[in-house]
Amino acid sequence: MADRHWKTLRKDIVFEAAPYLKVARETVELPDGRQVDDFYQVHLRPFVSVVPVTPEGRILILEQYKHGPRCVSITFPGGFVDAGEDPETAGRRELMEETGYRAGAFIPMGTYVDNGNQRGCSGSYFLALDCEKVAEPDPGDLEEMEVSFATPEELDAALGTPRFAITHMAAAWAFARMKLPA
Incomplete structure (x- = not known):
């Protein structure tokens, strides 16, 4: 199977309530070359x-x-x-x-x-x-x-x-x- 990893081209933190929550907006490139400019990630504590x-x-x-x-x-x-x-x-x-x-x-x-x-x-x-x-x-x-x-x-x-x-x-x-x- 071909590499299916997405590439993170940019990451901006749009909200943070440390140490509990962080929200990031990423610009990602898909394996087929398409780009998504607003892929959100939520980071909570492990x-x-x-x-x-x-x-x-x-x-x-x-x-x-x-x-x-x-x-x-x-x-x-x-x-x-x-x-x-x-x-x-x-x-x-x-x-x-x-x-x-x-x-x-x-x-x-x-x-x-x-x-x-x-x-x-x-x-x-x-x-x-x-x-x-x-x-x-x-x-x-x-x-x-x-x-x-x-x-x-x-x-x-x-x-x-x-x-x-x-x-x-x-x-x-x-x-x-x-x-x-x-």
Whole structure:
């Protein structure tokens, strides 16, 4: 297959609310030579999502209000990757802050871009095995969450329902489910 990469000829930042959001207007050249003068890119901070599993096979979940979908839904520990921090370190930090649990094994499940054309953000997903409580949760921000547990079958049944209101969380569970024994 021929090279299908687009060439960025120019990039201008048209809006920035650091460190959370940047919008850029790019001039791009397509492989066939056509030029697009106003191709917008949205850059959000990278995030991590961690699916924690206890030694007994229970899945640790958070049920919390999220303002994007404007409802309480199933989530997993996660959050922004800080500047200079690698995704695994961020995932371990978020797991501890939000739940008070520490993982024995931390298995990468991939890093993915949120939006195929406008970019959005990139998310790194992890499966955390042999998680044990070692401290009290201390999320330290605007989040109020309830830590609870679910079986794999309960989470399977919740996919495709409003309980999983956030694509990233449904994806995290689907990635984890592929790695867990049936």
